[in-house]
Amino acid sequence: MAKREIDILVISDVHLGTYGCHAKELLNYLKSIRPKKVILNGDIIDIWQFSKSYWPESHMKVVRRLLKFVTDGVPVYYLTGNHDEMLRKFTDLKLGKFQLLNKLLLNVDGKKAWIFHGDVFDVTMQHSKWLAKLGAIGYDTLIILNSMVNWCLTALGRSKMSFSQRIKGRVKEAVKFINHFEQTAADLAVDKKYDYVICGHIHHAEIRHIQAQHKTSSVLYLNSGDWVESLTALEYVNGNWRIYQYNPTEFTTIADEDHTDDEDLEAKLDVNHLLEQFKQKVQ
Incomplete structure (x- = not known):
């Protein structure tokens, strides 16, 4: 299968190291594309819930694939989020084509893009971090329960369901938070032109285009979604942005890629050694 050419790839909220992460699906997607630039927009590794007892090989393969982009000469920007905020102490780290940043200003065909995770707008993160962490644990538990229910539904030939998406869609406060988040991001972007x-x-x-409050200007607001439930990414191709939605039927006939790429990467970079160092840092 020929790999799709992508000018810019943006993914966020992968939450590697948690049970809810769809690492296998993400790996399928990453193997199917050839990006010219990769932006990891926060919460790629979930340090809040990181545990040595849960780090499947599929999660390690995602890390290898992302590092392979670096060794292939593809610029990779890792922008920190709240779940991987520990990395913020290493902000502005640059290793070859890899950069660790809090935010990124990018020229996209003559237009200015302001890229950051967005937790700065979360009041809970700013004032009640312990509550946010407790909520993250509850969310992960809900995802595990949801997976069990979906397994049963699939066995019965019924459609899957998403507990958290239904909750978000029905609870007014959750909807209000999303709308406020998007409007705040848009207002600041317009102010900064x-x-x-x-x-x-x-x-x-x-x-979607969002009109700034109290101004006539608007900005194109984009959000990359996540790889826990929606399994989405942002792709910039031929001058246009689009949302990629993972579809398992697109990958049913793809044979598992041989291990040449992983072996080549291992020869260039001892990723297992790096992982052990990382585990020691977060303990």
Whole structure:
């Protein structure tokens, strides 16, 4: 299968290291594309819930694939989020084509894009971090329960369901939070005279023009969604932004790629050694 050419790839909220992460699906997707630039917009590794007892090989393969982009000469920007905020102490780290940043200003065909995770707008994160962490644990538990229910539904030939998406869709406060988040991001982007504002954090993929409050200007707001439930990414191809939605039927005939790429990467970079160092840092 020929790989799709993508000018810019933006993914966020992968939450590697948690049971809810769809690492296998993400790996399928990453193997199917050839991006010219990769932006990891926060919460890629979930340090809040990181545990040595749960780090499947599928999660390690995602890390290898992302590192392979670096060794292939593809610029990779890792923008920190709240679940991987520990990495913020290493902000502005640059290793070859890899950069660790809190935010990124990018020129996209002559237009200015302001890219950051978005947790700065979350009042809970700013004032009640312990509550946010407790909520993250509850969310992960809900995802595990949801997976069990979906397994049963699939066995019975019925459609899957998403507990958290239904809750978000029905609870007015959750909807209000998403709308406020998007409006705040848009207002600031207009003030700074940016053309795009690109976020993650709220696990809600979106592309739409938002009118600034008290001004006549608007900005194109984009959100990359997540790889826990929606399994989405942002792709910039031939001058246009679009939301990619993972579809398992697209990958049913793809044979598992041989291990040449992983072996080549291992020869260039001892990723297992790096992982052990990382585990020691977060303990």
